[in-house]
Amino acid sequence: MESDPLKIPVDIHLVSTVDSPEFTLLSYYIRKSTVVGLDAEWKPIRRDDSTSNSSSSGFPTVTVLQIACRCRPYPVGIGQTCVFVVDLVSIPATAVWEILKEMFLTPNIIKLGFRFKQDFVYLSSTFASQGCHPGFDDVVSFLDINNIYHHLKIYHSIKRTPKESKSLATICKELLNVSLSKELQCSDWSNRPLTKEQVLYAAADAYYLLEIFDVFRCNVTGGGSSLFYINTPNVSLGLKEILEKTDTPDNILGIKFCQASDVVKLNLESLSVRYSETIIWPPHGNVLPGDSLSKIVEIYGERILLKEADRKPRISKKKRKKQPDVGSRIQDQNEVVGNWEGPPPWDPSLGGDGCPKFLCDVMVEGLAKQLRCVGFDAVVPSSKKPEPRWLINQAHREKRVILTRDTKLLKHQYLIRNQVYQVKGLLKNEQLLEIIDAFQLKICEEQLLSRCTKCNGNFIQKSLSIEEAIEASKGFQIIPNCLFDKDLQFWQCMDCKQLYWEGTQYHNAIQKFINVCKLNG
Known part of the structure; x- marks a missing residue:
């Protein structure tokens, strides 16, 4: 049975103000961390809206930073792993710049990321554009999850295997048996307030970096003994092992939005830290426990050092063919996908049989199953990366409407009117209701589950x-x-x-x- 990646068994804190207990807790956790998982979310630049969605350098503006912290032992009542979702739209960059900069440069904190250099470039650009010059330029003691995955494959293989570039979702599935949904990856991360689903999605992306590192650490050190904690059995188990244990409480996977203020109040004295002291930096005496982590950094660690060329957006030199009628064609398509005007290709007036038929591309593959469940004909491409021309030909041949979130497909030169619809919803139930409303589909209880899913x-x-x-x-x-x-x-x-x-x-x-x-x- 697959686990739900949104139900991670740790505390999640949304940090949206500087004077909040969550910000205090974030400062303290970073000071005590031995390992942190890092990820970032941003809104992509659109050609027609580049000024509002990017920094002055031309890079996208990072709006959310995820930090999953794993720390040395705490007093009773405070978790040793915690995830912070930092709202960079609401918090001034100057308030967290020094803390983050010192964390990046502290060799005693292992930094984990998945293809993090791009995130780091965008993050540096975002902070530089907000007065924190020159942004960030250096990360030490860094481990890339993609490289960790490659080392694990070599570790368990007799012959050397070529280095593969796999998605984080694929790696999570192989190593942790967790299906990491990417439905919200393309959501609007500049819109506020963030939804609960967005916060959970962002937290999961950072948290599972720690889980993958646990698998790697146990393999390269030759056992499952904890390197991070003292007298804390089972804390090094991955989520897969936690799920398989029969004595695991049912509520361990409950989503916990803990009150940071309660944690701070309960543990302030035992931590011997005043509010004003929690943001003192650098953290003196933050030494890695034991030699094993040091060896991991020495053997597998790397350094991200931004050069001047990294601070300049790459401009494609590919020449584009001139298409005089592209402007009017795109305008027509945008009008169609904005509000469906019909008639659809299955309409009897166009020679159709009157039965709604859809072709869902890989970006809305889950929507196809939803449509089948309520009785409608919905197919998906046989290939994971079909050519746009192939999709268009199949839709024309079978009198189907293409459902997609791919904006490039919407502008394809071979599309004809009323052949494609851009799905705007992010969650599958929302998408289903959107299609029902857009095409005025009629549903009755008798047709539910009348097709093979x-x-x-x-x-x-x-x-x-x-x-x-x-x-x-x-x-x-x-x-x-x-x-x-x-x-x-x-x-x-x-x-x-x-x-x-x-x-x-x-x-x-x-x-x-x-x-x-x-x-x-």
């Missing part, structure tokens, strides 16, 4: 008995023994032959879509 095929109309289902499943699918003594109905997909039955998951899914689509209103 696996392949988009139709079900055999007559339900199967248990004997017929067992015969149909031979050599193909295993039916759990617990279903044999129950009076259940079975269905089989006419295309992929997948079997479905009327169990608890079926009834829960039916009720879910009744609520989402408001069919009981």
Whole structure:
């Protein structure tokens, strides 16, 4: 069973003001950290809006900085791992510049990141544009998660393997069995207030850097003993191991937005730190516990040093073909995707059969399953990276509307009117309701779960008995023994032959879509 990456088992603090307990806690945690995971979010520059979304240097402006801290032992009541989501739109850059700069330059703090140099360039540009000259230019004791993954593959392989460049989601899946959703990656990170989902998404990206480092540390040191803590069993376990332990409390995966003020009040005396002292820097005496971490930095660590060339945006030298009618064509397309004007290609007046059909590209692949669940024909490309021309040809041939979030596809020269719709929602339920509203789709309870969610095929109309289902499943699918003594109905997909039955998951899914689509209103 896959775990939910949003339900990370640590405290998450949103830091949005300087005079808040969360800011005090952030300062203290950074001072005591041995390892930190770093990530950043920004709003991409748009050609028609470059001045408002970028710093004066031409780089995107970082609006959110995630810092996952892992520290030496604390007094009772304070967690040793904590994630901070720092709102750089609300907090003045000058308030955190010195703290972050010293953290980057402190060799006794291991910094983790995933292809972090780009984030670091944007972060430096953002701070420089806000009066913190010259921004940042140096990070020591840095470990790139992509390199860690490569070293782990070599560690467990007899022969050397070529270095691969994989996404963080892929690495999390392979090492931690965590499916890291990237649905919110392209959301508007400059809009305030941040949603709860955005905060959780941002925190998860930084937190899992620590979990991956734990796997790496245990492998290269030849065991699972903790290098960070004293007399704290199980703290080095990854999320996968935590989930597999039978004695793990059910609420360990609860999302915790802890009150930082309560933590500060309860532990201020035991920490022997006054509010004014928590921002003293640099942290004297912050020594790595033991030689193992030092060895890891010595062998695998690297340094990010920005050069003058890194501070200048790269300008593509590729010549573009002149297209006199592009302006009017793009304008027409934007009008279409803004508010669908129809008629859609399946309309009988255009020679269609009247049945809505969609082609969901890889950016909205989850939407295809949602549409199938409520009874609509929705396919996805057979290739993970299909050519735009291939998508357009398939949509034209099968009289489908392409659903996408890819703005480049919207401007493709071979698109015709009413062939593509830009999905604006970020979450799958939001996207489903958006499509229902845009195309005025009619849904009834009878059509819920009437299509195969696996392949988009139709079900055999007559339900199967248990004997017929067992015969149909031979050599193909295993039916759990617990279903044999129950009076259940079975269905089989006419295309992929997948079997479905009327169990608890079926009834829960039916009720879910009744609520989402408001069919009981």
